[in-house]
Amino acid sequence: MTAYRQHIPLFWWLRQWSYLVFVLRELSSVFVAWFVVYLLMLVSAIGDGTYADFQAWSGHGWVLVLNVVALAFLLLHAVTWFALAPRAMVVPHVPPWVVLVAHYLAWIVLSAGVAWVVLLR
Amino acid sequence: MSTITMEVTRYRPGEDSEPTVQSYEVPLRKEWAVLDGLNHIKDHLDGTLSYRWSCRMGICGSCGMTVNGRPVLSCASFLVDYAPGPVRVEPLRNFPVIRDLVVDISDFMEKLPRVKPWLIADPPEEGEFLQTPEEMDEYKKYSMCINCMLCYSACPVYALEPEFLGPAAIALGQRYNLDSRDHGAEDRRDVLASAEGAWACTFVGECSTACPKGVDPAGAIQRYKLTAAVAAMKDFLMPRGARR
Numbered sequence: 001m002t003a004y005r006q007h008i009p010l011f012w013w014l015r016q017w018s019y020l021v022f023v024l025r026e027l028s029s030v031f032v033a034w035f036v037v038y039l040l041m042l043v044s045a046i047g048d049g050t051y052a053d054f055q056a057w058s059g060h061g062w063v064l065v066l067n068v069v070a071l072a073f074l075l076l077h078a079v080t081w082f083a084l085a086p087r088a089m090v091v092p093h094v095p096p097w098v099v100l101v102a103h104y105l106a107w108i109v110l111s112a113g114v115a116w117v118v119l120l121r
Numbered sequence: 122m123s124t125i126t127m128e129v130t131r132y133r134p135g136e137d138s139e140p141t142v143q144s145y146e147v148p149l150r151k152e153w154a155v156l157d158g159l160n161h162i163k164d165h166l167d168g169t170l171s172y173r174w175s176c177r178m179g180i181c182g183s184c185g186m187t188v189n190g191r192p193v194l195s196c197a198s199f200l201v202d203y204a205p206g207p208v209r210v211e212p213l214r215n216f217p218v219i220r221d222l223v224v225d226i227s228d229f230m231e232k233l234p235r236v237k238p239w240l241i242a243d244p245p246e247e248g249e250f251l252q253t254p255e256e257m258d259e260y261k262k263y264s265m266c267i268n269c270m271l272c273y274s275a276c277p278v279y280a281l282e283p284e285f286l287g288p289a290a291i292a293l294g295q296r297y298n299l300d301s302r303d304h305g306a307e308d309r310r311d312v313l314a315s316a317e318g319a320w321a322c323t324f325v326g327e328c329s330t331a332c333p334k335g336v337d338p339a340g341a342i343q344r345y346k347l348t349a350a351v352a353a354m355k356d357f358l359m360p361r362g363a364r365r
């Protein structure tokens with residue numbers, strides 16, 4: 001049989017908003033990895049007593065820009081991941097929006113905890 | 122009477138090296154679906170046009186096509202909603218085209234039995250299986266699938282990784298996993314929880330948007346991911362005898 005194989009156009013991901021978000025989310029994993037590396041560098045700088053150097057390096061323009069872009073991708077990652085939570089966790093007698101709100105509350109509490117450690121200690 | 126232009130993809134195997142587009146003028150009637158337009162072409166304008174259909178009422182799942190870029194049932198999409206036109210009618214994406222608007226879905230037909238979409242249960246000791254309405258609600262929406270393939274056509278993961286088991290197959294596995302009469306979840310796990318199974322899905326969500334029967338395959342897959350993760354944790358933490 002000579003069936004015709006439909007090919008995927010190069011810019012298929014511009015066809016629909018949801019496809020674009022999908023590609024951006026796939027890309028976000030690179031930035032998630034970057035933040036892990038950055039965090040490890042921070043921890044090792046504290047360990048070595050070179051935290052001041054690390055801070056100065058983090059203040060460079062390109063590091064700042066990289067981190068702002070990475071933050072944007074991480075937010076996309078987190079928000080879309082949370083959007084999935086109510087569909088994945090079907091808890092009997094608990095409406096889906098409660099599951100969603102619980103996730104955001106947990107996020108806020110944890111972020112506040114981290115901010116407290118970083119800014120006030 | 123007003124008319125609307127239908128731009129239909131044609132592909133004649135053995136003659137065409139790739140698909141072409143052919144335009145037809147069909148009457149624009151408010152009660153006509155895209156499928157009625159195609160039937161008008163076939164009956165009055167060009168008998169060589171090939172496409173699949175049967176029930177004309179969203180039950181058989183055979184009339185899926187890409188209309189103006191979206192996967193839809195052509196019997197459930199009305200021409201007036203595309204007025205003034207033109208209406209672009211293409212075969213479902215992500216499947217090989219056999220002829221004109223007819224696609225080859227053997228890939229799905231091969232994958233479907235892998236999820237064992239049947240009740241895995243010993244017959245009841247006596248009488249029949251009993252099930253409460255609440256127990257039925259657990260899986261009912263997944264049982265509404267008509268195998269129309271709109272979800273596969275909408276899924277970019279399936280487009281890029283053809284090994285992906287795909288939305289409907291996973292939803293149908295869940296249809297039985299969540300059935301109170303069934304005990305086959307463990308038998309289905311190897312397939313559903315594999316890299317080509319639920320884990321290949323990155324929750325684009327377009328399958329659920331495209332589904333004409335409200336099956337919500339994206340939800341079924343995310344739900345299965347959690348089930349699979351919990352089962353894997355149990356395997357890891359518990360001694361063999363204590364599982365389940």
Ligand code: SF4
Nearest residue numbers: 266267269270272332
């Ligand atoms: S899940 Fe929905 S879109 Fe997919 S084959 Fe079944 S009915 Fe069609």
Ligand code: FES
Nearest residue numbers: 177181182184196
């Ligand atoms: S013709 Fe049966 S679903 Fe459209």
